[in-house]
Amino acid sequence: MIDLSLLPDGGMAWLDGSGPESHLVLSTRVRLARNLSSHCFTPRSTAADREAVLADVVAVARETVSLRNAITFRLDTLERTDRQLLHERHLISKELAGLGDPEIVRAGAALLVQDRTGVMLNEEDHLRLQGLRSGFALEAAYADVDRVDTELGQRLPFAFHPEFGYLTSCPTNVGTGLRASVLIHLPGLVLTKEISKVLQGLAQVGLTFRGLYGEGSEVVGNFFQLSNQTTLGKSEQELLDHLGKMVRQVIAYEEQARQVLLRDVPTIIEDKVWRAYGLLRYARTLSFDETMNLLSGVRLGVGLGLIERVGLYTLNKLLVHTQPAHLAVLEGIRPDDPELSVRRAHYVRGLLADETGRRG
């Protein structure tokens, strides 16, 4: 079992609810895809290639400020639950964690993590550098990851083409290699049925959305990851500015939708919010999806000032620790144990009781 306490804030500093706009935006991530010109890209690489990439990066990381104290996880030596745990913390992709279809962990797959930055190694690209921040903080997340990029790029030969820019395994990432995403909670737009229009509008201006766990994941609990679709033909700053501008717009729409709900259907909204709270507070079994949806209701209630005694930190903690691998580790059972939904309900009741000072 890996000791996640080794990670600063258990790798969850981004979930502390302290960042800008954190009542709506959970976290901001900026990732840069980079490859070494000296080796075949990962999908065509041999195990020896990947070991060499890992060894090169780990060696030079020690010389840098941004990664010299990084903790290295070799995913190809970790148990499935541990890999799932890192994935649930948004530190590694589903593919790198070996949780895709088929479930294979690539030899040489690894994660380096220090403070708010991380490097996935031997993912689809040799290096996926990422900066993670709490709340809506595109500039700060980019500054973090840019520092890692500069320090590593001075020591390792990145694949770069004068016209196409940074070269990546998939042509959809070429150029800047930058994908910025903002994880945002939009229940107001969902309830007012405006969400489809907003998402279609975003697609028209070159943005895309994904679910809670990024590419290929489902939308649960009204959490959407908004990100740039293209990576070439615009500078890093232009990509960030464009996404930032559009996210601010979406935030304004969401706030507006919430006001409309409070004005036009206050009883329905109050009922929805308190029903969600009631179920979380007293239910005896809870599936993960149900928990996410109920937490969405309570988060909306907190945002609207209807529920006052539950803090954002508690909501974020519930969001993280009710995920299957987290809960399983916490409870000392397997993530696929049928008992999990009972344990989940027990855990949620306990945390909410501590928060409100009453046992249920």
Add this chain to the structure above:
Amino acid sequence: MRCDQCHERDAVVHLTQIAQDQVVTLHLCEKCAAEKGVESGASVGKSPVGQFLATMGKGMEAGGAMPGPGSGGSCPGCGATLTDFRESGRLGCATCYRTFEASLRDLLRRLHGSSRHLGERYAPPGEGPVAPADSAIQLRHQLKLAVDTEDFELAAELRDRLRAVEGEA
């Protein structure tokens, strides 16, 4: 994950809809998604690659000439061919981008609306200072090449960039 519609093929498009105040996500295969006329973020991103790769495949199967010089054969860096790219959607190594440059330029324009990197410049360690993003001399040279090869789309882009650079000077 199987397609919610046909229950046969793998779902590749995840369509989020609103039904009775609930977000419902439909998982569809390419075919069923196309039949529903779905253009999700994922399918918008995917379709140009798909179309382009399909076009390349046809050209190869028919033995037709591949677009642009230097795009045929296999990559000297990793041995990958355009057929490999068509099948996997992934390039084999950095050299592939030079080997299949002309084909890729076209694909990148379709995917990103441009083939020109405007972000940070980079020089590998030990290769001297980072080259400036655009110099008028470089751009004029590239413009001449584009006109000579009758790549008018690129020529127009380069002309605009040249004007911008000369305007700044």
